Amino acid sequence: MLFGRRKKNPIKIADKGVVEWKYTTCGYCSVGCSVEVGLNDQGKPVTTRGVGGADVNRGKLCIKGLTEAQVFQASGRGSDPLIRDKTFQDWQTTSWDTALDRVAEEFKRIQQQYGRDSLGIISTGQIMTEEFYTLGKLVRGVIGTNNYDGNTTLCMASAVAGYKRSFGSDGPPGCYDDFEHTECLLAFGSNLPEQHPIIYWRLKEALEKRKFPVIVVDPRVTMFAQFADIHLPITPGTDLVLLNSLAHVIFAEGLEDKEYIKQNCNGYEEFAELVKDYDPVSAAKICGIDEDTIRNVARLYAKAGSAMAIWTMGINQSTHGTDGVCGINNLNLITGNIGIPGGTSLSITGQCNAMGTREWSSCSGLPGYRALENPKHREEVGRFWGVDPEFFPEKRGLFQTDIFPAIETGQIKALWIVATNPMTSMPNSPRIRKTLEKLEFCVVQDTYKDVETTQYAHVYLPGAVWAEKEGCFTNTERRVNITRPVVAPFENSKPDHWIFSQLAKRWEQGRKIKFPDTTSEIFEEMKQLSKGDDRMLDISGMSHDLIEEKRGIQWPMREDDSGGTPRLYSDGKFQFADGKAKLLAMPYIENNERPDEDFPFWLNSGRVVEHFHTRTKTGKVGNCNKFSPTPYMEMNPDAAEELGVSHMNYVRLVSRRGDAVVMVQLTQRVPYNMVFIPFHFHDCVNRLSLGLLDPYSRQPAFKQCAVRIEDVDQTEAARLNVEMRTF
Numbered sequence: 051m052l053f054g055r056r057k058k059n060p061i062k063i064a065d066k067g068v069v070e071w072k073y074t075t076c077g078y079c080s081v082g083c084s085v086e087v088g089l090n091d092q093g094k095p096v097t098t099r100g101v102g103g104a105d106v107n108r109g110k111l112c113i114k115g116l117t118e119a120q121v122f123q124a125s126g127r128g129s130d131p132l133i134r135d136k137t138f139q140d141w142q143t144t145s146w147d148t149a150l151d152r153v154a155e156e157f158k159r160i161q162q163q164y165g166r167d168s169l170g171i172i173s174t175g176q177i178m179t180e181e182f183y184t185l186g187k188l189v190r191g192v193i194g195t196n197n198y199d200g201n202t203t204l205c206m207a208s209a210v211a212g213y214k215r216s217f218g219s220d221g222p223p224g225c226y227d228d229f230e231h232t233e234c235l236l237a238f239g240s241n242l243p244e245q246h247p248i249i250y251w252r253l254k255e256a257l258e259k260r261k262f263p264v265i266v267v268d269p270r271v272t273m274f275a276q277f278a279d280i281h282l283p284i285t286p287g288t289d290l291v292l293l294n295s296l297a298h299v300i301f302a303e304g305l306e307d308k309e310y311i312k313q314n315c316n317g318y319e320e321f322a323e324l325v326k327d328y329d330p331v332s333a334a335k336i337c338g339i340d341e342d343t344i345r346n347v348a349r350l351y352a353k354a355g356s357a358m359a360i361w362t363m364g365i366n367q368s369t370h371g372t373d374g375v376c377g378i379n380n381l382n383l384i385t386g387n388i389g390i391p392g393g394t395s396l397s398i399t400g401q402c403n404a405m406g407t408r409e410w411s412s413c414s415g416l417p418g419y420r421a422l423e424n425p426k427h428r429e430e431v432g433r434f435w436g437v438d439p440e441f442f443p444e445k446r447g448l449f450q451t452d453i454f455p456a457i458e459t460g461q462i463k464a465l466w467i468v469a470t471n472p473m474t475s476m477p478n479s480p481r482i483r484k485t486l487e488k489l490e491f492c493v494v495q496d497t498y499k500d501v502e503t504t505q506y507a508h509v510y511l512p513g514a515v516w517a518e519k520e521g522c523f524t525n526t527e528r529r530v531n532i533t534r535p536v537v538a539p540f541e542n543s544k545p546d547h548w549i550f551s552q553l554a555k556r557w558e559q560g561r562k563i564k565f566p567d568t569t570s571e572i573f574e575e576m577k578q579l580s581k582g583d584d585r586m587l588d589i590s591g592m593s594h595d596l597i598e599e600k601r602g603i604q605w606p607m608r609e610d611d612s613g614g615t616p617r618l619y620s621d622g623k624f625q626f627a628d629g630k631a632k633l634l635a636m637p638y639i640e641n642n643e644r645p646d647e648d649f650p651f652w653l654n655s656g657r658v659v660e661h662f663h664t665r666t667k668t669g670k671v672g673n674c675n676k677f678s679p680t681p682y683m684e685m686n687p688d689a690a691e692e693l694g695v696s697h698m699n700y701v702r703l704v705s706r707r708g709d710a711v712v713m714v715q716l717t718q719r720v721p722y723n724m725v726f727i728p729f730h731f732h733d734c735v736n737r738l739s740l741g742l743l744d745p746y747s748r749q750p751a752f753k754q755c756a757v758r759i760e761d762v763d764q765t766e767a768a769r770l771n772v773e774m775r776t777f
């Protein structure tokens with residue numbers, strides 16, 4: 051196809067020879083874009099395009115979605131199961147039967163020898179909902195260890211815990227359409243244009259039709275902050291102070307929605323009493339936002355007809371992560387901004403199916419937002435699966451961030467890691483490395499065999515990836531969308547649900563319980579379990595085909611409903627016994643590792659648009675990797691000048707945990723006493739991070755610790771860097 055002037059340098063777009071387009075859903079982030087994959091006449095995926103009729107993305111995709119066809123054949127794919135002995139002698143290729151027999155034998159041996167809970171299982175936010183449900187059934191109903199969790203503890207755990215504390219249940223109450231109605235948007239610790247480009251595009255579309263104030267709270271001048279009307283460069287880890295102070299001003303000036311509070315909230319007195327201490331003058335000294343700005347933002351928010359707050363990792367990954375979420379919920383409750391068009395507390399989710407695991411994996415409880423602590427729920431699920439409810443634990447076990455310390459102390463002896471890469475993504479990786487070395491037995495189940503954690507595995511199971519499988523993802527706005535298989539699994543790799551159900555057969559109990567063969571049968575089973583008058587997460591009106599036809603449906607959709615539900619709690623009824631939400635009084639306690647004389651810089655970390663997490667996919671996609679091939683850090687030019695550090699030079703960063711060598715990018719994006727590093731690179735920021743844990747969610751404060759900057763030999767550093775970027 052030719053564009054532009056015909057005679058003078060026309061732009062030629064390569065004809066990829068697409069003969070067929072197949073519907074699926076993007077497998078990277080939680081926006082949930084509908085994608086069509088283009089296949090050539092050999093049936094090979096050669097390109098992708100956005101689906102015009104899909105409400106989420108309306109034809110658009112970001113760079114990752116646009117290059118996603120390349121992930122199927124990217125280097126390092128696992129083709130066959132691999133096995134090796136305890137002394138880590140070389141890998142042997144083996145059959146699925148041999149590999150799965152070995153896994154089952156070792157799990158049984160270890161559980162018999164050290165107890166049921168001596169096996170740890172760590173899962174993900176990146177497999178299909180039906181796969182999560184199957185894994186949950188296997189772990190809760192067959193294997194029976196309680197030390198089962200997922201990487202959402204690094205990601206959305208604070209949002210989950212915060213929603214439960216405020217509203218009585220998990221479940222983001224709002225949707226993208228709220229941008230079309232809101233009169234004020236307040237965003238905390240979210241870099242929407244880079245991390246959720248298509249949600250950002252939806253916001254821009256809404257702003258083009260109707261202007262409303264956009265306020266961004268972030269210590270960095272991110273792309274989102276540059277675009278905002280007001281940027282609040284907050285002192286790291288102090289969002290709770292700002293939130294309490296906003297509430298202080300709202301009460302002091304009588305701007306609260308008294309009727310809404312009276313009808314729908316408990317805890318008003320205690321909360322109003324606590325926030326008296328957070329007058330803007332005192333708060334400004336802690337959170338670094340001046341008193342006039344705090345008052346101005348409080349008035350803008352409270353006086354708007356409807357106002358919404360969104361947040362991502364700047365809130366969740368903090369020692370006050372859950373309190374921060376509840377602080378945002380408090381703000382929306384006192385201004386009556388829950389469940390109305392344009393008024394919401396919307397956590398922007400992370401991974402493509404971080405919601406699916408929250409809903410159906412049984413990691414923190416039982417399927418469909420049921421709790422292990424609730425005898426009625428144990429009974430219901432036990433009866434449904436054909437498992438004695440006595441077999442279920444009566445409270446949840448360890449979180450991912452507590453599983454590793456339990457390996458350290460010898461309480462856990464074996465670990466099964468499904469679709470996550472803790473060697474790169476957990477804080478304090480020197481400690482994680484030592485921990486993994488202690489395991490008697492470790493299984494890694496991943497699409498790519500070159501993932502760093504495989505170094506510590508005794509068995510490697512190759513999972514099929516993304517649209518080689520069929521199943522659902524739930525996005526940020528509770529929309530269930532379907533990934534259809536567009537191509538067969540790579541060589542001898544298998545869909546994760548197949549691996550789970552084949553493994554189940556190795557237990558007597560697993561042969562008694564039903565593990566359906568197809569994901570559409572699994573979905574039908576989940577629908578049955580989701581039904582009930584008191585069940586918010588009801589999907590009984592959906593089916594795989596209907597989901598594809600509608601390009602995604604937002605739960606709840608009950609049996610007789612004609613469509614999904616855009617907003618929760620519109621009737622003001624929350625999930626506590628008396629139907630009221632909770633206003634929570636939360637004092638701020640300073641507990642971060644802060645910069646000092648020895649370690650004078652804050653270390654902040656996060657992401658860039660072209661990479662996804664530990665780069666197992668984007669690191670191998672040319673058009674993503676070439677924009678950001680090297681571990682680097684953002685540093686303020688004034689601070690650099692004082693230390694004699696130049697742009698594009700390498701430095702050594704040192705923290706109390708370890709060190710890392712990175713290239714310097716000088717930019718005013720970060721303040722004088724802060725550096726920022728994208729976490730995508732192995733042996734980089736998480737060698738330095740501390741990751742103090744939030745008391746409710748056990749989520750690490752990845753974004754707050756202290757480092758110093760040292761000189762490093764430039765030639766040696768450049769050599770190291772070349773090694774690191776070569777897969």
Ligand SMILES: Nc1nc2c(c(=O)[nH]1)N[C@H]1C(S)=C(S)[C@@H](COP(=O)(O)OP(=O)(O)OC[C@H]3O[C@@H](n4cnc5c(=O)[nH]c(N)nc54)[C@H](O)[C@@H]3O)O[C@H]1N2
Nearest residue numbers: 239240241245286287362363364400401656657659662663
């Ligand atoms: N391109 C791309 N997109 C992704 C991902 C990816 O890897 N790549 N990952 C997906 C996943 S799993 C997730 S969880 C999301 C994450 O999405 P985001 O949370 O938007 O991304 P981050 O860059 O981790 O962090 C956001 C911001 O938090 C700020 N921050 C740091 N400390 C504080 C603080 O104390 N207070 C406040 N208010 N802000 C602070 C940082 O400066 C940073 O700009 O992105 C999803 N989308």
Ligand SMILES: Nc1nc2c(c(=O)[nH]1)N[C@H]1C(S)=C(S)[C@@H](COP(=O)(O)OP(=O)(O)OC[C@H]3O[C@@H](n4cnc5c(=O)[nH]c(N)nc54)[C@H](O)[C@@H]3O)O[C@H]1N2
Nearest residue numbers: 204205469470471475495496497513655663664666729752
């Ligand atoms: N310093 C710092 N650290 C962080 C963060 C931060 O902001 N700063 N963010 C944290 C957050 S929010 C997150 S979500 C985590 C992410 O951390 P990880 O979960 O460790 O990151 P990924 O690279 O996405 O790992 C997913 C793995 O699953 C594999 N995989 C993908 N699809 C499939 C599949 O269908 N089947 C199977 N079997 N495997 C599959 C991929 O190849 C990859 O190895 O990192 C956390 N770590």
Ligand code: SF4
Nearest residue numbers: 076078079083112115
């Ligand atoms: S915004 Fe997220 S879901 Fe949409 S194409 Fe990009 S990575 Fe995929």
Ligand SMILES: [Mo]
Nearest residue numbers: 204205400401
């Ligand atoms: Mo995440």
